[in-house]
Amino acid sequence: MATKFSVLIGMQSLSSRNENNSLIYRRPKTNYSILSSKNKPIYKLASSTITESTTSSNPEKNPKIELEFIGPKVGGDGNYPVEKASAISGDKLLRNIMSDNNIELYATYGKVMNCGGGGSCGTCIVEIIDGKDLLNERTNTELRYLKKKPESWRLACQTIVGNKENSGKVVVQRLPQWKK
Template sequence: MGVLQLNYPCLSSPTLPSNLCYNTKTHKCLTFTNHLNFSKGRIRAVETISGRESEAISLEAEKVEAAEMEEEEGEEEPPSIDFAFVSPVLLPDGSPDIHYRSACGGQKLRDVMLDSNIDLYGPYARALLNCGGGGTCGTCLVEVVAGKELLSPRTDKEKEALKKKPKTWRLACQTKVGKEDTRGQVVIQRMPEWKAHEWDK
């Protein structure tokens, strides 16, 4: 336990003043609520800690820090799906132009793309040139390069609209991506009918 020393030369029997505040939980804080002015100076409080008490305090601080780190590690990120949207036009150096986004599952692919500011419709982006998600115009075509297991099966509207298209092509407005707790990665080729390269299957 700490030793309290009162360094004041004219006090013959040192006693603690009533306005001294001592924090008994941490054993670290000794303060006066106001300064006591005497004729020759002020009372000073000095705290000394033994070696064992110092070790105990440092061990306690380490335990608190370790507990805080465990709490931070225990907090997991909410489930999400990582998307890579590939542009149909290559960059000047010939590499693909890829935009990365993350979104929670359970949404339509069209909504994910529009909410993430990914160009879905290209030249059909104006109001009267697409059906706005009804599944009748076929202008929201995408190609699923990877992650098709995370997507819902083709709907009847897709089967009708994509009869002569490759099986990897989907209508973004009809395609639901995973569930709310799904994690994974999906690679989507935008506007596959105008893409400048072929994917290796």
């Protein structure tokens, strides 16, 4: 993965990215003029550019993570309802994936009293049934809120799904505190 960087001279950037995600370098002219009214140097960018392509000729397809969300209560047929979603590896938090797919995350209290994903309320608890290795490690926030909870419990707002390189399936139990 390429990292965007810029070298600044005055207020002008010497590198940027174009629409093809290629890095473009610009050399400032060695001569510059000074505005007599403001006494500030003006750096003019050279018109020529050097382009370094950062995209490969065969770009790899972004790996996907398949997710299954198990409902907290048994349905009318005697089974727990399951909702499915998928996401690009390392691209989103579990909370955002659930929100984007209209998958219920919060209990009644949590719907009105959640922190909006800031990691300061602990209302977005989920249990990871399978695929724990496809998620990031527990954050300090999770360690604080979930210190007396099972290791498989996570805060959806702190859980990154994938690491941009892995793919697989994650099974998530919604509202594990309701499960009996």
